[in-house]
Amino acid sequence: MSEPLQEFHHALKIREDVCIGCTHCMKVCPTEAIRIRKGKAVLYANRCIDCGECFRACPVLAIIIEQDDFDKIFDYSVRIALVPSVFIGQFPKTITTEQIYSELLGLGFTHIYEVEHAAEILAARINSYIDENEDNKPVISSFCPAIVRLIQVKFPALVENIMHLKAPLDIAALYNRKKFLEEGFKDEEIGIFYITPCAAKIAAVKSPVGTEKSDVTGVINMNTLYNKVYSAIKQSTKDTCPVPTRRFLSPQNIMWTLTRGESDTAKGRSIAVDGVHNVIEFLEKLENEDLPHFDFLEMRACDESCAGGALISGNRFLTVRRLHLRAEAAARKIVRGEDYEDEILLEKEYLLQNIGVEKVKPRSIVKLDDDMSKAMAKMKKVHELMRHLPQTDCGICGSPRCSTLAEDVAQGRATITQCTFVQKILEKRNIFSKEESHQIIESIWGTDKLDKKWLVDL
């Protein structure tokens, strides 16, 4: 019934040399994927959904989002930057889109393509897909890879509801690859680089769910590129610069990556939920059937969706506002008859034929064992242990909560004596020596935190 555990690619990495062994990341992780061992945070790869909450919480920047080396773009003769609209939205109004595009070309890209052009293709399919899937209502958007992974690990009963359609990023990559192949370039000459606002999109490119291989060649973090472009603009001494033509993007497509971007497009009853903890609360209700009927759910892990991505440098609300203003300007263009269809629509038929992805498989992290009787025995142990634990969720044991320690013990990944309260009780009863407690604390927190010589003078 269950799949063997595979290693999943995670863009989030903990830099052991920088980590100070606090508990910030461990406490905010929505899937309890982090523990502290030997004074450093460690990640359980099968539990991590790449939401980026730990990245935001880390006080010393020890958590990084691994990207491709920027110079990798020069391995290709066609160097396409797939840019989401939130990238432009972060810059102050005083900087024009033309300036930004111009600097992107200056950095070495040969083509710039806004990802949201591909939303046009998805929008053409989404409503018929919802109609065809009456048995799996509400249809849950596949847009946010962190949400897809969240459902796989925490809500395995809901995987059937996930829409089996590509996200705009994958459609945009497919389109660009086809276009340049037809122009006569070889596959290995075409480099498609996605400028990502978050870790989850990287993980989705590197180990895609429901499809074999991504058409995206590499991923560059949005904050890296933001800094490069902003510096280049500030330091520019050029009199002239190449100004690429900026293609018309409809108001609907401009707003696609923001909250309600998709749900406003879906016919019928739809709702949008953003923020990973809000999504978890909502999915709990969905499982209880404690919700009115919905045809479509848009769910995004970040507050304010992609405008709140972990790699967004600008303020999320200002970014949303700028995109609203851009959408309003686009709407005025439509009124004036200055809008036009993007070239991507010439390939609409081909892209719609290739828009499907395979079903998403569940990989529950909640189950205590595949075998129910073993799971039952472990559950008994967890509840037995919980009676002895202090319920303080202090994290000194190296697990985020008392309940997680109990589960870790039942799974053989930890011992109950990691609990500092349990140590005190055992010491008082002369079962445990102070040295033994000390050794355990050192195994969790390392030696540095216990080596404060000045304390002797107090």
Add this chain to the structure above:
Amino acid sequence: MDFKYTIEGGDFSRAGHASSDVKKLLKQLNIDNQLIKRIVVALYEAEVNIVAHAKNGVIDVSILPDQVFIKLTDQGPGIKDINLAMQEGYSTASQKVREMGFGAGMGLPNMKKNADKLNIESTPGVGTTVELTTFIQ
């Protein structure tokens, strides 16, 4: 394994906490997702009934190797005619409440549909006991 939950009548913000907790336990036991769904939907319906109608109640959950047995005992108005209440569409809700989208008379039928065995005993003016049994193997 046995679990016990106490339910406060009228506290709608807490309604569903027992169902959510039981759901978590069943997920930990790697019970089939469709079975979990049936158990939780029936339990949720019964839990909300206590919140909506009774003064208070207790939910006893026994997870056995072959079945999940849930007993909900409340102190409340009771059900006058259980057979009538089991009929789809039968409701004691006023027209006004129905217009608000509640009281469609699907509560008990929905429980019956989702549980393998449903047993209801009630004394008007005293309270109701609902027993939900679902076989898991």
